[in-house]
Structure formats: C-alpha cells, structure tokens
Amino acid sequence: MSETTAEIVLFDGFDELDAIGPYEVFENGAELGVALETRLVTLEGDTDEDGLVTASHGLCVEPERTLGEPDLLVVPGGGWTTEGGVRAVVEDGSIPAAVDECYTAGATVASVCTGGMILSEAGLLEGRPAATHHVAVDDLAETDANVVDERVVDDGDVLTAGGVTSGIDLALWLLEREFGEDVADAVSERMVHERRGEVFG
Template identity: 55%
Template sequence: MAAEIAVVVYDGFDELDAVAPYEVFSNAAARGCDIDVSLRTLDAAESVTASHGLRVEVDGRLADADPDLVVVPGGGWNDRADESAWAETQRGDLPRELADLRERGVELAAVCTGGMLLAEAGVLDGRPAVTHASALDDLEATDAEVVDARVVDDGEVLTAGGVTSGLDLALHLVARLCGDEVADDVATTIEYEPRGEVYRDGE
C-alpha cells in the first residue's frame, strides 16, 4: 500500500514551501517510490491563494484523507498577514488538527514557518526543531529545542528551515521511504544538490 502524503495548504501559504516538496514526492512516485501525494485543506475549498498570489486547486479536505505523513508549509509569519501561517496559529483550528493527527500516529513535517504551526500544536515541545531564520526568536519562545540545521529529523516529527529547505526535507523523506538511489535520481532530475547534514538528536 502506498504511503499517503498530504501537503496541507491554506490561504497565505508560501508557494515554494508546498510546491517544492510536492514536486519531489511526485517525481519519486514516477520513479517507482510507493507514495501518493495530495494537496489538502482543513475546510472544504476548491482552491486557495498563496502568499505571492498563486491560486492552487486542491484535492480535498485533510479529514477526508488517511495520511501517513502531513507536510505543513509556512508563509507570511513575520508580516502577521491576515492570511498566513501566523493567522492560522491565531485561529487555532489547524494546530488543533495537527495535534490530533500526531496523537493518532501520523508523522508531521514542516517547512519554514510551518514549524510555528507545529509549535502551536505542542508537538515540538521538548523536541529539536528549526524554522525560517527570521522566526527563530519566536520558536525559541516555545518549548522546542532550537538547533542550527537546515533539516531536523526527530523521528516522527521533522522540521526544515526557510523556503528552499523544503527540497532538502522532501529528498530526505524520499530517501527514508524509498532509498538513497531514488532520492539521488530525483535530485539529479530537478538539478538540485541537497545542502547540509540532516540533524538527528544524539548524532
């Protein structure tokens, strides 16, 4: 059975935070990696508008999926925009859903300030984590253990730094799911060289 990956999107998410992992996972699936990736929203919507104006059609609600892994993008955190990761923390519905998913054993991964949504959900408490450099002070104000890394793998919860680090996160996850050969093939196809070592607690 394919591993189900849901990239949860909302109005104001950063385009690259979500689209870059989506493309990596799609490329991996095309190379025989047994995964299925979709774009999901918390509430019913045909499309959402990202932080730079890109309108994206979605595949359905998160509640209607049965994901093994949920990827959370950031966006608009420092602007405190009305539609943004910050706004989603203020509304609270998405963090509550993420906390519930973790309770049910779903793996969670965040890109950029999507990590702040995981922090708001409480799933980073006591865990090593990272977010966009401009939001590290905010992350340090939570119960997360902030580390200097581009990607942090704490087993069932992963975080990545700013924007393009979503590529590194997704390639790392592909390597975990389907092996280094598939991940290397995808990296070659998208002409991207992963940057930095992945931080694992205790290593």
C-alpha cells in the same frame, strides 16, 4: 507493499515553494516507482467560493480534497511577520488542532519554514530539536522547542526544515529515509538540485 500517503495542507498565505517543492519531489519519486501518493489538501471551508487557496505570492491553488488520514503530513510556512498566513493559522487554531489529530493518529508530521510555528502551536515540538525560517527563530525559541540552526531536522515522527528551499531537501531526505538513497539521488538528479547540509538528528 502498501502505498504511503502524503498530504500537504494548504491555507491562505502559505508560501508557494514550501508546498510545491516537496510536492514535486514526492511526485518524482512516485514516477520513479516508489509507492507514494501525494495530495494537496485543505481543511473543510478553507477555500474561497471557487474552491481555491491563495498563496503568499498570489498563486491560486485548487486542493484535491480535504485533510484525511495521511501517513505523512507536510505543513508549509509563509506569512509569520505579516498579516495572514501562518500567524493567522496559529491564531485561529483549527489547523494546529488538525495537525495534532493526525499526529495522534500515527502520522509523521513535517514542517517547512515558519510552518514550524504551527507544529509548535499543535504541541509537537516540546523538548524537541527544531528548525524554522530565521524570521521566526526568536519566537520559536520562546516556546518549548530546542531551536537549532540546521537546514533539516529529523526527530523521528516529527521533522522540521528552515526556510523555503529547505523543503526540497526535507522531502528528498524523507524519500531517502523511507524508500532508499538511490531513489532520493535519482530525484535530485532529475530536478537538477544539489542537496545542501547534513540532516540533524
């Protein structure tokens, strides 16, 4: 069985739990034996002089490498209603373009929280059901996405999740979808996390 690669793309102002929650879920899955390698990545030049990315609450993270050609790309949110973060990413356009390239190359793309705004800018939510954090619902509704009030939305090769902790449920659903319910249940138990809400889609 070939190994699945998952990459979580970081940028200044990303929400810590949006990225680290799914990372821990995936790493626990790997420790339980599934063929999954997870990497924290960034775009070339998107780190400071020390090679770090600073998250929305001040956590500094050193990405393992630059964005490659993952099977699964996870895009966190953070900072839609403030300067920096997702709003700056959308205005810059580099990450949305990279997300679109990964999708075009065959990657499944998932967003957490306001990361859905990045997927929208990448053109991936047109005509699709999608969820985001409540602070961005009105803005996402002004796009071509069909906004739904759900915790996790699975539209096949594009998935979205609501705010912050929903990223853990998203990642657990991806483990269940790709590797089986037993794996997801084992990781949920290991992390003492009670899964919430039905997956929409």
